[in-house]
Amino acid sequence: MATEAQMKVSDEVAVQITKMNKWYGAFHVLRDIDLTVYRGERIVIAGPSGSGKSTLIRCINALEEHQKGSITVDGTILSNDLKNIDKVRSEVGMVFQHFNLFPHLTILENCTLAPIWVRKTPKKEAEEIAMHFLTKVKIPEQADKFPGQLSGGQQQRVAIARSLCMRPRIMLFDEPTSALDPEMISEVLDTMIQLAEEGMTMLCVTHEMGFARKVANRVIFMDQGQIVEQNDPEEFFNNPQSERTKLFLSQILGH
Amino acid sequence: MPHDQISFVRKHMLPEAPPPATETGAVKWLRENLFSSPANTLLTLVSIFVVFNIASASAPWFLNGVWDSPSIAACREILDGRVGGCFAVLSERWNQLLFGFKYPVELYWRPGLAFVLLFVAGAPVLFGKIFPRKMLFFTGLYPFIAYWLIWGGSIMVPIFALLGVVVGAVVYSRVVTISAGVAVIAGFVAALIFWIASGYISRPMADVMALQAVPSRDMGGFMINLMLGVVCVSLSLPLGILLALGRQSRMPIIKWICVVFIEFIRGVPLITLLFVANVVLAYFLPPNVTFDLILRVIIMITMFSSAYIAEVIRGGLAALPRGQYEAANSLGLDYAQSMQLIILPQALKISIPGIVNVAVGLFKDTTLVSVISMFDIVGMIRGPILASMEWKGVYWELFGFACILFFITCYGISQYSQWLERQLRTDHR
Numbered sequence: 001m002a003t004e005a006q007m008k009v010s011d012e013v014a015v016q017i018t019k020m021n022k023w024y025g026a027f028h029v030l031r032d033i034d035l036t037v038y039r040g041e042r043i044v045i046a047g048p049s050g051s052g053k054s055t056l057i058r059c060i061n062a063l064e065e066h067q068k069g070s071i072t073v074d075g076t077i078l079s080n081d082l083k084n085i086d087k088v089r090s091e092v093g094m095v096f097q098h099f100n101l102f103p104h105l106t107i108l109e110n111c112t113l114a115p116i117w118v119r120k121t122p123k124k125e126a127e128e129i130a131m132h133f134l135t136k137v138k139i140p141e142q143a144d145k146f147p148g149q150l151s152g153g154q155q156q157r158v159a160i161a162r163s164l165c166m167r168p169r170i171m172l173f174d175e176p177t178s179a180l181d182p183e184m185i186s187e188v189l190d191t192m193i194q195l196a197e198e199g200m201t202m203l204c205v206t207h208e209m210g211f212a213r214k215v216a217n218r219v220i221f222m223d224q225g226q227i228v229e230q231n232d233p234e235e236f237f238n239n240p241q242s243e244r245t246k247l248f249l250s251q252i253l254g255h
Numbered sequence: 256m257p258h259d260q261i262s263f264v265r266k267h268m269l270p271e272a273p274p275p276a277t278e279t280g281a282v283k284w285l286r287e288n289l290f291s292s293p294a295n296t297l298l299t300l301v302s303i304f305v306v307f308n309i310a311s312a313s314a315p316w317f318l319n320g321v322w323d324s325p326s327i328a329a330c331r332e333i334l335d336g337r338v339g340g341c342f343a344v345l346s347e348r349w350n351q352l353l354f355g356f357k358y359p360v361e362l363y364w365r366p367g368l369a370f371v372l373l374f375v376a377g378a379p380v381l382f383g384k385i386f387p388r389k390m391l392f393f394t395g396l397y398p399f400i401a402y403w404l405i406w407g408g409s410i411m412v413p414i415f416a417l418l419g420v421v422v423g424a425v426v427y428s429r430v431v432t433i434s435a436g437v438a439v440i441a442g443f444v445a446a447l448i449f450w451i452a453s454g455y456i457s458r459p460m461a462d463v464m465a466l467q468a469v470p471s472r473d474m475g476g477f478m479i480n481l482m483l484g485v486v487c488v489s490l491s492l493p494l495g496i497l498l499a500l501g502r503q504s505r506m507p508i509i510k511w512i513c514v515v516f517i518e519f520i521r522g523v524p525l526i527t528l529l530f531v532a533n534v535v536l537a538y539f540l541p542p543n544v545t546f547d548l549i550l551r552v553i554i555m556i557t558m559f560s561s562a563y564i565a566e567v568i569r570g571g572l573a574a575l576p577r578g579q580y581e582a583a584n585s586l587g588l589d590y591a592q593s594m595q596l597i598i599l600p601q602a603l604k605i606s607i608p609g610i611v612n613v614a615v616g617l618f619k620d621t622t623l624v625s626v627i628s629m630f631d632i633v634g635m636i637r638g639p640i641l642a643s644m645e646w647k648g649v650y651w652e653l654f655g656f657a658c659i660l661f662f663i664t665c666y667g668i669s670q671y672s673q674w675l676e677r678q679l680r681t682d683h684r
Contacts, residue, residue, distance in 0.1 A: 063581050082589070090587030100582035104600050104681055113596060114586035146681040166586060 012039040013072075014170055014201045015060055020069035022055060022225075029055050030066070031225045037170075042202045044212040044233075047222035048248060053205045056222070057172045060203070061092045074169055090118050093163030097175040099155040101147035107134070107158050108143040111165045119166065126165070133161040137191050153184025157191050164195075171195065173204040209253060213237060221245045316340050326645035344649045345656055348640055352656065355475015355630050356639050362407075362467065366478050369401040373485065381671065384678070398486075405474070405482070407466035415453035419446040435591045436509045439497060471549045475630035477660055482549070483631075484618040484664075487556040491617070492610065494557065495564025496603075500594065502569060513565070520562035526623055528555040533627040552624055560617040567609035571602035604679045611672040615665045632657050 015037040022030040030052045037043060045053045058064040059071060062078050062085045071078045073088045102110050111130035115121040121129070134140045137157035139150075147155055156176055163171060173192065177185040189211050196202060196215045206212070212219050212233055219236040221229045221244075229236070229245045237253075240246045289299045319339030323346065324330040330341035345352070354363055376397035379390035399413035423446030430438035474482075501513035520528075532551040540546055575598060583593035603610075625634030636653045640646050646653075 061585055063584060086587050086589055089585055092585075094582075094585040096578060096582065096585075098576075098578050100576075100578035102579065102582070102597055102601075104604065104679070114588060117592050117596065118587040148681060162586070 010039045013037070014039045014041070014074060015203075016070075016072040017060075018070050018072075020059065020066050020071060022052075022059060022064065022066045022068075029225050030059070033069070033227060035220070035227065037201065037203065039169075039201055040199045041218060042196045042200075042216050043204070043218045043220060044216040045203065045205045045220045045222060046207070046209070046212065046248070047228075051222040052225040053222045054174050057094075057174060057203050057205055060170075060172060061089050061094055063094075086118075090114070090166055091168055092170045092172060093166060093168035094172045095156070095159050095163055095174065095176045097178050099147070099152070099159045099179075101155055101159055101162070103147050106144050106146055107139075107150070110147065110158060111162045114162070115165050129165050130161070133164045134158070136164070136194075137161045138187075151184060152180045153187045156180065156184075156188045160188075160191055160195070170201045170203070173202065173206065175205050175207070177206065177208055207252065209237070221248065223248075322346050327647060327649055328645075340652050341649055342652055344640070344646050344652055348646070351476060351635055351640060352632055352653075353476045354478050355473065355635060357473035357475065358469060358478075359467070359473075362469065365404045365407070365466070369404040370481070372397060372400065372404075381675075403466065405478075406469055406471070408468040409460055409462060410464040410466075411460045415456070416450065419449040419453065422446055422449045431591055435594075436501065436504060436506055471547050474549065476635050477632040477657075479549075479624065479629060479631040480618070480621045480661075481664075483553060483556060483621040483624065486553050487560060487617055487621075488614045490553070490557045491561035491564055491613075494561035495568055495610075496599065498561060498565035499568035499572060502565065503572065516558075517562045517565050520558055521566070525556070525559050525620055526626060528559055529623055529627050531555065548629065552627075552629070556617065556621065560613055563613045564610055567606050567613060568602060570609065571604075571606035572598065574605050575601055604676075607672055607676055607679075611668060615668055618665060618668070619661060632660065 013036055015035070017033050017035040020030060020033040021028070033056060035056075045056065047053045055064055059066050059078075060073060066078075074091055076084055076088050078084065078088060101107075102113070105113065108127060108130055111134065112123065112126040115126040115129060116123055131140055131143065134143055137160055139154055139157055139161075142150060142154060142158070147158065150158065160176075176192070177188050180188065185208070189208060192202070192204070192211070193215055204211070204216075216233050218230055219233050220227055221236070221240075221242075223244050229240065229242050231241075236245075237249065240249055290296045315338045317340060319334065319337050320342045321330045321333050321339060322342050324333060324341065324343035325347070327341055327344075330343055334341075350360065350363065354366060358366070375390070376394045379386040379388065380394055396417070399417045402416070403410055403413045423442040426445040427438045427442030430441045498513050498517055501509045502517065504510045504513070529552060532555040533548065536546065536551055579597055579601065580593065583597040588596065622631055622633040624631050625637060628634070630638055636657060640653065641649070
């Protein structure tokens with residue numbers, strides 16, 4: 001599948017990150033990040049905890065501010081202008097480790113809220129879109145329940161559907177399966193694989209190396225706020241170059 | 256261990272079974288709650304003894320109570336040495352206790368009607384799921400209708416006041432896309448300018464559809480407590496929300512205005528603020544400007560309780576996980592939208608017990624206005640009624656009545672808030 005996927009990737013740039021740096025106070029979290037994401041690419045970002053991988057994708061929709069360098073998303077340069085930031089955010093979907101569904105709204109309302117208020121979609125149409133995507137993640141029958149009544153895997157699939165309702169051109173996944181019971185991981189990964197097959201541009205921070213092998217057309221390894229190595233999954237897993245990558249892979253694939 | 260002892264394969268799954276049937280009913284309840292242990296039994300018996308004594312001592316006072324008598328002296332004659340309450344003071348002076356001693360008797364229907372309409376106006380706000388949303392239109396008009404009914408005068412005054420609010424809202428909605436904080440201030444300033452300007456226009460129209468005017472100094476009784484309570488609670492909630500949000504603002508000026516306001520108001524006793532409203536404020540106003548006393552008191556109590564409510568809501572905001580803010584942001588909602596749709600509904604739900612606490616406290620604190628010579632229900636009891644020849648020394652009956660009125664209201668608020676919390680519970684723990 002990896003080769004077929006590689007063929008699909010276009011020359012159109014979705015995200016362009018140049019010499020991007022970020023500090024938390026005096027702590028240098030991200031150092032000179034250069035990354036170009038092409039439309040339709042599926043990138044998996046791996047690395048030890050604290051390596052800055054979550055921070056990196058959170059910079060792409062400006063949940064975190066960067067202090068130096070530039071990020072361009074779909075041709076829009078991320079600056080302090082709130083209008084630009086809101087525009088980018090409405091084009092970039094994000095799925096969080098802890099789902100972050102809105103507990104006071106039903107599943108359907110979770111999905112229709114942003115289309116109605118940000119895109120000004122009529123309520124009826126928004127509900128049709130929402131039901132379409134809820135069907136796609138295989139939980140249309142839960143539409144009238146509240147998030148607290150669903151299992152973790154179901155909640156995460158709702159979170160994916162909620163993002164998709166905004167018709168994003170790029171999806172960011174921040175450790176989407178890390179808070180799930182083992183039995184529920186696969187249902188979320190299946191949804192993500194389905195999304196990848198439809199050609200969605202995806203950046204996933206994940207420890208699911210099986211997913212990376214199967215779906216990604218590029219794996220990025222980060223350590224200490226830097227990109228240490230990137231390659232296609234075949235090469236990355238079978239023939240890692242840097243010592244740090246080798247150590248990491250031996251630790252997570254060791255047993 | 257032989258192999259056949261640890262090997263086990265379940266052939267069929269167990270179905271769900273009902274819990275074991277235990278004895279139920281009153282006997283079980285009595286045994287579990289009143290006589291579960293020797294110590295508990297002893298406490299039960301002691302409690303029964305105490306309750307019996309209190310009841311048998313106070314029962315004659317209620318049962319022998321005199322409801323029809325012109326004065327305390329006549330009351331004592333009727334009782335003829337027996338123990339008994341002189342409730343005649345309530346049946347004789349009920350109108351003073353409720354409306355004060357100067358409100359024209361033939362106009363009692365006006366505040367009475369305003370009181371009844373209050374329930375119509377409050378229903379869609381308090382019970383949003385039951386009453387149609389269209390009723391909110393009446394809720395919006397209610398403050399102006401109620402003002403016109405209670406104070407009387409030309410209808411132009413409340414109409415211009417309403418138009419001022421509309422002007423403010425229009426300005427707010429124009430500016431809110433630029434900055435929510437600036438929009439609030441701009442809307443307020445626009446409304447203020449409109450009100451000052453309209454003051455000159457409405458003066459010549461003083462006779463247009465005029466009801467008989469009743470000045471503020473003629474108001475009194477429980478009516479004042481209710482008016483202050485309702486107005487101040489409904490004003491201080493939105494103001495408290497704004498202050499709580501302002502305190503979290505990234506704009507340093509807005510943040511510091513809110514912090515200084517909250518900390519200053521919380522550091523000062525309400526009673527001093529009321530004295531300021533009564534006496535000191537006059538020194539700061541131009542000599543010709545008369546500023547209605549009730550309005551001054553409303554401003555002070557509202558400021559006071561909004562500072563407290565702001566802190567309660569800040570607690571609610573702090574209790575929300577950061578993920579909620581991030582999820583709202585990541586969907587492209589702007590600040591005003593994410594606050595209105597995501598953050599505040601949840602933060603306010605968490606804050607309900609605290610807000611109700613402040614609201615109940617505020618309502619009871621309205622009796623403090625008796626200290627600045629306003630004749631609310633406590634002012635009426637301590638002043639005109641107890642000072643009169645007829646009813647000198649009738650303490651228990653009068654203050655007991657005031658207690659009952661306040662208790663009914665406050666207990667109602669408390670019950671409502673608990674019902675609301677149950678309604679809003681979506682986590683199904």
